[in-house]
Amino acid sequence: MSRSINLAVIPGDGIGQEVVAEGLKVLSAALPQETKLETKEYDFGARRYHATGQTLTDQDLAELKAHDAILLGAIGDPSVPSGVLERGFLLKLRFAFDHYVNLRPSKLFPGVGTPLAGSPEIDFVVVREGTEGPYTGNGGAIRTGTPHEVATEVSLNTAYGIERVVRDAYTRAQARPRKKLTLVHKNNVLVHAGSLWTRIFEAVGKEFPDVSTDYLHVDATMIFLVTQPERFDVIVTDNLFGDIVTDLAAAVSGGIGVAASGNINPSREFPSMFEPVHGSAPDIAGLSKADPSATVLSVALLLRHLGYDAEADRIDAAVQADLAERAGKPARSTVEIGDALAARVAG
Amino acid sequence: MSRSINLAVIPGDGIGQEVVAEGLKVLSAALPQETKLETKEYDFGARRYHATGQTLTDQDLAELKAHDAILLGAIGDPSVPSGVLERGFLLKLRFAFDHYVNLRPSKLFPGVGTPLAGSPEIDFVVVREGTEGPYTGNGGAIRTGTPHEVATEVSLNTAYGIERVVRDAYTRAQARPRKKLTLVHKNNVLVHAGSLWTRIFEAVGKEFPDVSTDYLHVDATMIFLVTQPERFDVIVTDNLFGDIVTDLAAAVSGGIGVAASGNINPSREFPSMFEPVHGSAPDIAGLSKADPSATVLSVALLLRHLGYDAEADRIDAAVQADLAERAGKPARSTVEIGDALAARVAG
Ligand SMILES: CC(C)[C@H](C(=O)O)[C@@H](O)C(=O)O
Ligand SMILES: CC(C)[C@H](C(=O)O)[C@@H](O)C(=O)O
Numbered sequence: 001m002s003r004s005i006n007l008a009v010i011p012g013d014g015i016g017q018e019v020v021a022e023g024l025k026v027l028s029a030a031l032p033q034e035t036k037l038e039t040k041e042y043d044f045g046a047r048r049y050h051a052t053g054q055t056l057t058d059q060d061l062a063e064l065k066a067h068d069a070i071l072l073g074a075i076g077d078p079s080v081p082s083g084v085l086e087r088g089f090l091l092k093l094r095f096a097f098d099h100y101v102n103l104r105p106s107k108l109f110p111g112v113g114t115p116l117a118g119s120p121e122i123d124f125v126v127v128r129e130g131t132e133g134p135y136t137g138n139g140g141a142i143r144t145g146t147p148h149e150v151a152t153e154v155s156l157n158t159a160y161g162i163e164r165v166v167r168d169a170y171t172r173a174q175a176r177p178r179k180k181l182t183l184v185h186k187n188n189v190l191v192h193a194g195s196l197w198t199r200i201f202e203a204v205g206k207e208f209p210d211v212s213t214d215y216l217h218v219d220a221t222m223i224f225l226v227t228q229p230e231r232f233d234v235i236v237t238d239n240l241f242g243d244i245v246t247d248l249a250a251a252v253s254g255g256i257g258v259a260a261s262g263n264i265n266p267s268r269e270f271p272s273m274f275e276p277v278h279g280s281a282p283d284i285a286g287l288s289k290a291d292p293s294a295t296v297l298s299v300a301l302l303l304r305h306l307g308y309d310a311e312a313d314r315i316d317a318a319v320q321a322d323l324a325e326r327a328g329k330p331a332r333s334t335v336e337i338g339d340a341l342a343a344r345v346a347g
Numbered sequence: 348m349s350r351s352i353n354l355a356v357i358p359g360d361g362i363g364q365e366v367v368a369e370g371l372k373v374l375s376a377a378l379p380q381e382t383k384l385e386t387k388e389y390d391f392g393a394r395r396y397h398a399t400g401q402t403l404t405d406q407d408l409a410e411l412k413a414h415d416a417i418l419l420g421a422i423g424d425p426s427v428p429s430g431v432l433e434r435g436f437l438l439k440l441r442f443a444f445d446h447y448v449n450l451r452p453s454k455l456f457p458g459v460g461t462p463l464a465g466s467p468e469i470d471f472v473v474v475r476e477g478t479e480g481p482y483t484g485n486g487g488a489i490r491t492g493t494p495h496e497v498a499t500e501v502s503l504n505t506a507y508g509i510e511r512v513v514r515d516a517y518t519r520a521q522a523r524p525r526k527k528l529t530l531v532h533k534n535n536v537l538v539h540a541g542s543l544w545t546r547i548f549e550a551v552g553k554e555f556p557d558v559s560t561d562y563l564h565v566d567a568t569m570i571f572l573v574t575q576p577e578r579f580d581v582i583v584t585d586n587l588f589g590d591i592v593t594d595l596a597a598a599v600s601g602g603i604g605v606a607a608s609g610n611i612n613p614s615r616e617f618p619s620m621f622e623p624v625h626g627s628a629p630d631i632a633g634l635s636k637a638d639p640s641a642t643v644l645s646v647a648l649l650l651r652h653l654g655y656d657a658e659a660d661r662i663d664a665a666v667q668a669d670l671a672e673r674a675g676k677p678a679r680s681t682v683e684i685g686d687a688l689a690a691r692v693a694g
Contacts, residue, residue: 248569
């Protein structure tokens with residue numbers, strides 16, 4: 001655990017500004033007095049793109065790299081063509097900083113609504129690969145715009161890339177009470193990538209004899225996530241399947257209002273980035289209606305990553321208690337929720 | 348509408364035998380007396396694979412081609428390595444017979460259980476592309492079995508292939524009361540394929556000015572399928588996204604016990620194939636526990652494809668009435684449900 005935290009803060013677009021302010025409030029309240037928190041704000045996102053045409057330059061990356069971690073609000077605005085900020089900023093950062101573990105916990109806290117009948121027990125975490133698969137920008141098109149156009153997308157999968165994320169997932173599974181790891185893929189159709197994932201999953205498993213394992217096709221996973229979500233403990237999966245699985249996981253476990261995530265470089269060669277799963281929600285931006293809980297839970301993931309486990313636990317507990325008390329009460333503003341969480345964490 | 352139906356029947360593995368028997372019973376009961384039904388049974392699946400090593404030969408394809416349509420129970424058994432029958436039979440048939448429309452309706456019938464709270468209104472149909480995308484078997488691996496292995500999967504997308512399935516989906520949307528079509532893709536990341544799908548979706552839409560359209564990323568689709576499934580009318584999507592979306596759709600709209608599907612070649616150059624979405628369920632095979640409703644609903648899709656709309660309507664109504672009467676009653680056997688449905692359809 002470091003005696004100081006040098007944090008890059010990227011509020012971004014829409015509600016990003018509002019939720020990040022509350023995240024920082026709770027972070028300050030949680031840190032031990034002797035820990036020095038230094039933050040530097042970066043104005044990435046739609047505003048900068050419109051002003052300069054830039055999304056993320058080499059110079060930006062060099063500056064960001066000098067931090068211990070990054071806290072992001074949300075990037076994206078309808079005024080920017082679809083894909084520009086996603087690829088030019090979000091994915092660029094994941095690849096540049098080798099964020100090969102995309103960590104997305106799904107926990108249905110008591111009192112929180114779920115679209116599922118009977119409020120099942122949900123407490124699992126998805127370890128999504130973040131630097132390979134169909135996300136590498138490989139692919140192209142010929143005869144574009146003609147009736148003979150052919151477009152390809154190439155999923156790239158390496159033993160190196162899969163092994164490190166699979167090992168990370170086993171380690172996380174081993175540290176949890178149930179010690180269970182599920183590989184999600186589609187190895188009956190995507191045979192080359194699927195075979196590589198399956199073989200590595202089995203080989204690395206030998207190093208973790210106390211972790212029980214199983215395999216599910218991604219389509220069957222959809223069914224279990226809504227009929228039997230309690231069966232999952234840790235899921236490890238590829239970049240695209242992970243994108244799909246984690247949105248469904250967020251939806252069934254209380255919605256994206258409480259879904260946190262980390263884009264992690266476990267080797268610590270690069271700073272990791274923590275962000276709520278929700279987007280910039282331009283329709284409610286500036287209205288102080290956004291729930292900062294997902295950002296605050298992302299701050300807890302950030303603290304855990306930096307070794308502040310006790311502080312992260314206090315934040316998780318504060319959010320859980322706050323959520324449990326909400327039922328039947330009038331909705332509070334973004335700031336009110338942030339204040340309440342900071343008070344709980346400090347007290 | 349033909350005066351006779353020449354049907355290839357593939358009971359297949361596990362519960363396939365049992366459910367197909369009931370499907371044929373209801374089909375016979377539904378057909379007008381003057382329509383001659385000829386059926387020929389084919390023994391594809393695990394048994395044949397073990398006996399001969401064959402899954403589907405050129406000779407088999409030539410024989411199947413001579414029929415008006417194919418009714419399939421289920422293919423797959425744990426004794427056969429994962430992928431062998433899927434690719435060697437199911438996918439081979441889809442590609443050989445150019446089944447470019449994979450039609451999967453999702454309707455939550457009154458009285459049927461759903462994992463979703465509040466039993467929302469669900470009545471939509473997914474038109475999944477069946478002959479392209481990441482399902483074409485393109486891809487490979489180098490340095491297999493070494494720490495330097497690299498495996499690829501290539502998604503192939505053609506203007507020709509997308510346009511025909513998109514047009515089919517618009518036509519189906521136009522024939523429904525709500526006339527709404529949603530394109531599901533991930534065009535902010537899979538830019539080459541995504542751009543092609545999006546451009547064709549918009550261009551073909553000009554021919555259907557009365558159909559309203561929207562676009563959703565596949566990850567956001569997951570959220571809406573569990574929080575707002577009533578927003579969907581017709582969905583058109585790529586082969587892999589369709590695989591994932593339709594299993595979730597089946598799960599929320601009553602489970603795979605009632606999920607029907609058609610692998611359709613709209614040009615009628617090849618026979619189309621109809622099958623329940625569920626698999627061979629070896630754990631309950633031979634116990635007369637399987638619900639034949641999904642197969643019976645697939646028979647209705649088959650009849651509609653061949654122009655027997657009134658007969659298809661009668662079958663749909665019979666299944667709906669039967670499902671509505673089940674609540675609180677003791678479970679019936681596969682045969683009892685089939686008998687009840689046949690009686691309703693005939694009566
Ligand atoms: C915005 C988009 C590029 C991103 C992804 O697909 O990874 C998002 O959906 C996510 O899950 O973080
Ligand atoms: C068995 C498998 C090849 C198949 C698919 O992926 O299409 C199945 O999941 C389906 O949806 O029909």
